[in-house]
Amino acid sequence: xxxxxxxxxxxxxxKANVRVVVxxxxxSKYSKGERTKFTVKDENGTQMDVxxxxxVYDLCSHVKVGTTYVMNDVLSSTYxxxxxxxxxxxxxIHISAKDVDFADSTISDIAHKNAGDFINIVAVITDVTxxxxxxxxxxxxxxxxxxxxxxxxxLYAINDAASEVMQVGNIxxxxxxxxxxxxxxxxxxxxxxxxxxxxxxxxxENQSEIxxxxxxxxxxxxxxxxxxxxxxxxxxxxxxIITSLSVGATQTQSGRHKRVxxxxxxxxxxxxxxxxxxxxxxxxxxxxxFCVIATVSSWNTLSLNTNxxxxxxxxxxxxxxxxxxxxxxxxxxxxxNSIVAKSVKNYTVSEMxxxxxxxxxxxxxxxxxxxx
Numbered sequence: 304x305x306x307x308x309x310x311x312x313x314x315x316x317x318k319a320n321v322r323v324v325v326x327x328x329x330x331s332k333y334s335k336g337e338r339t340k341f342t343v344k345d346e347n348g349t350q351m352d353v354x355x356x357x358x359v360y361d362l363c364s365h366v367k368v369g370t371t372y373v374m375n376d377v378l379s380s381t382y383x384x385x386x387x388x389x390x391x392x393x394x395x396i397h398i399s400a401k402d403v404d405f406a407d408s409t410i411s412d413i414a415h416k417n418a419g420d421f422i423n424i425v426a427v428i429t430d431v432t433x434x435x436x437x438x439x440x441x442x443x444x445x446x447x448x449x450x451x452x453x454x455x456x457x458l459y460a461i462n463d464a465a466s467e468v469m470q471v472g473n474i475x476x477x478x479x480x481x482x483x484x485x486x487x488x489x490x491x492x493x494x495x496x497x498x499x500x501x502x503x504x505x506x507x508e509n510q511s512e513i514x515x516x517x518x519x520x521x522x523x524x525x526x527x528x529x530x531x532x533x534x535x536x537x538x539x540x541x542x543x544i545i546t547s548l549s550v551g552a553t554q555t556q557s558g559r560h561k562r563v564x565x566x567x568x569x570x571x572x573x574x575x576x577x578x579x580x581x582x583x584x585x586x587x588x589x590x591x592x593f594c595v596i597a598t599v600s601s602w603n604t605l606s607l608n609t610n611x612x613x614x615x616x617x618x619x620x621x622x623x624x625x626x627x628x629x630x631x632x633x634x635x636x637x638x639x640n641s642i643v644a645k646s647v648k649n650y651t652v653s654e655m656x657x658x659x660x661x662x663x664x665x666x667x668x669x670x671x672x673x674x675x
Contacts, residue, residue, distance in 0.1 A: 419480065428472065474498065539597060
């Protein structure tokens with residue numbers, strides 16, 4: 304059985320086998336032919352460049368954005384003080400039976416980004432123009448409308464990306480550049496089709512109404528009590544109530560904003576959620592609804608990560624019309640258990656004040672226990 308290495312573990316000047324999803328493909332000329340560079344990501348989220356020169360051009364020409372591959376006998380090397388992988392004549396590339404998650408954004412995330420940013424999304428083609436167009440400069444383009452669970456946006460496929468016309472209903476992986484005014488996106492790589500059960504179900508339900516405003520898929524949350532270790536790496540939807548939140552956002556070593564919440568739902572189990580990116584800068588209120596798409600993480604035994612915007616709080620919970628009504632009538636007096644067994648002592652507000660008064664400069668790591 305092939306031993307798969309994680310990108311962060313690779314040592315310089317060694318050969319390895321890696322499982323990665325291709326995020327971007329770039330080709331350029333050099334003295335002996337054409338050079339291909341892939342940006343790839345492994346299952347831990349580590350990104351790295353993979354380069355191949357003219358001797359592996361044919362091999363590289365079959366690789367597509369959004370597809371997960373196992374790359375065998377690739378050389379770990381260093382270029383401009385950065386680690387990269389190099390394909391050679393002994394290297395092989397196979398389509399992986401196990402996928403690495405391609406998407407890092409949703410369509411609604413575009414509103415919180417900048418023009419010119421690149422994002423990776425999975426979306427369904429919901430409209431296609433009659434034919435591609437060629438501009439006066441010779442560039443070719445094909446216009447689509449693409450949609451996901453959070454919205455829809457025009458997509459312009461440019462040059463190579465316009466060479467293969469996608470059909471309405473295709474679910475595709477898109478490496479996209481955000482346009483001016485955040486009102487459209489463009490892609491320069493040939494899109495690859497993929498499978499996505501939620502998008503497929505949404506499209507099956509709504510395809511007859513393609514000329515009408517696109518519907519948002521009704522939330523179908525996962526109960527917090529049902530989250531388990533087998534789900535690590537999966538994206539799920541939760542609809543919960545914030546029961547604890549850190550004061551303001553902090554920054555990671557890479558400069559990303561981060562904020563930690565604890566949330567609970569009608570299963571009366573709580574879990575820690577870390578919000579990354581600009582969403583961490585928003586104002587959140589204790590005991591307010593928190594409905595998002597999040598990724599299950601093994602951090603702190605089990606937790607959730609998200610960088611997405613809030614989803615509508617409009618799904619019935621038990622006999623109540625939504626999660627907020629459940630909290631006001633039932634949840635606030637229920638006994639809540641944490642999905643993670645905490646080893647840190649909980650303090651009430653009065654205990655914190657008393658402790659601080661006796662230890663003026665001692666920085667104490669404590670949590671404020673929620674009082675109902």
